Amino acid sequence: MxxxxxxxxxxxxxxxxxxxxxxxxxxxxxxxxxxxxxxIIDSGADVLEIGIPYSDPLxxxxxxxxxxxxxxxxxxxxxxxxxxVKNLRERNNIPILIMTYYNxxxxxxxxxxxxxxxxxxxxxxxxxDLPPEEADLWLEASKEKLDTVFLLAPTSTEERIEKIASASxxxxxxxxxxxxxxxxxxxxxxxxxxxxxxxxxxDKPVGIGFGISTSKQAKEISELADGVIIGSAIINLxxxxxxxxxxxxxxxxxxxxxxxxx
Numbered sequence: 194m195x196x197x198x199x200x201x202x203x204x205x206x207x208x209x210x211x212x213x214x215x216x217x218x219x220x221x222x223x224x225x226x227x228x229x230x231x232x233i234i235d236s237g238a239d240v241l242e243i244g245i246p247y248s249d250p251l252x253x254x255x256x257x258x259x260x261x262x263x264x265x266x267x268x269x270x271x272x273x274x275x276x277x278v279k280n281l282r283e284r285n286n287i288p289i290l291i292m293t294y295y296n297x298x299x300x301x302x303x304x305x306x307x308x309x310x311x312x313x314x315x316x317x318x319x320x321x322d323l324p325p326e327e328a329d330l331w332l333e334a335s336k337e338k339l340d341t342v343f344l345l346a347p348t349s350t351e352e353r354i355e356k357i358a359s360a361s362x363x364x365x366x367x368x369x370x371x372x373x374x375x376x377x378x379x380x381x382x383x384x385x386x387x388x389x390x391x392x393x394x395x396d397k398p399v400g401i402g403f404g405i406s407t408s409k410q411a412k413e414i415s416e417l418a419d420g421v422i423i424g425s426a427i428i429n430l431x432x433x434x435x436x437x438x439x440x441x442x443x444x445x446x447x448x449x450x451x452x453x454x455x
Contacts, residue, residue: 196288196316197340197363200239201398201419210415212452213400214238215292215424217260218245218277219269225437227277229444233427234287236445237452240420241281242319245274245293251322256425259432271301275313282314290317290342290363295331303334311338317363318342325360332360342366342400347387351394358395364420367391368403388417408447408454415455423451 194202204211214233219226230241244257246264253261271293278289291310298306298320310318317340323331325343332341340363345354347368358365369384384401391399401414402422406429414421430447434440 195340195363196286197240197290200288201364204239205398205419210418210455211239211398211400211420212237212411212448212455213240213242213402213420213422214427214448215242215244215257215402215422216427217257217264218243218274219264219267220246220260220428221263221431221440222267223269223273223277225440227280228437229431229441230277230281231285232441232445233448234281234285236448238287238448240288240290242290242292242422242424243274243278245271245291245297247294247297249294249296251294254425256428256432260428271297271306272309275309275315278310278315279313288316288363289314290319290340291315292319292321295320295323298331303331307335307338316340319344319366325356328360344368345391347383351390354391355394358391358397361397364398364400365391365395366422367399367401367418369401369405369414385417408451411451412454421451421455 201211216230216233246261246269248265318335319342321344335341342363343357343361344366345357345368367388388399388401398419400420400422401418405411405414405421405423406426411421411423427444427447430443431440434443
């Protein structure tokens with residue numbers, strides 16, 4: 194049982210929902226990024242998703258796209274993100290997943306990416322543009338070392354739900370709405386039925402992301418799912434904060450408030 198499985202098992206025993214926080218690796222720069230991430234951990238996040246900056250992030254909305262562009266402008270690379278995870282591992286046992294696009298993995302080399310990710314303390318990978326039908330080579334390369342979390346859209350058929358539920362390891366990433374990532378003022382009314390349908394077909398943990406931006410929304414989601422995924426709202430706070438001290442303070446307060454509500 195790896196860190197992801199252990200965390201969800203422990204939280205289930207306590208009757209709690211996982212707070213899964215997304216942050217772009219190396220954003221806003223490589224010096225500040227680990228400090229912000231550590232503050233997210235210290236403030237109550239249960240699971241981390243760390244993005245690798247990419248020039249064409251199709252599933253990401255404007256907020257995460259800007260974070261990716263900023264990190265790329267700072268010269269952040271895939272090895273930099275792995276090194277970031279390695280340094281975090283020196284004082285944290287939190288589950289860490291890398292969120293990236295398949296083109297990055299393909300050019301890095303499937304086996305090398307798996308080895309480097311695993312050796313630096315990564316537990317799993319989320320690849321938004323890789324459906325299970327096209328994932329055989331990746332799953333073969335990574336199966337002994339990394340969980341692969343697949344995304345499930347709210348428009349999915351029963352057959353599709355079963356396929357994703359079977360293929361995913363760690364948890365199932367349910368997208369709360371159609372479109373790209375980004376904070377929203379409200380969530381879809383059809384979400385409860387969608388999650389109930391998914392849960393009827395699997396015992397694996399179900400996380401919900403895309404659009405969750407407030408502690409109130411996180412509380413609503415926590416009553417439906419095993420994990421609440423928040424990303425754009427965190428990056429928005431970093432963007433709007435004027436100093437490094439404010440960035441860390443505002444992110445920490447936000448995570449604490451969300452964790453408290455959940």
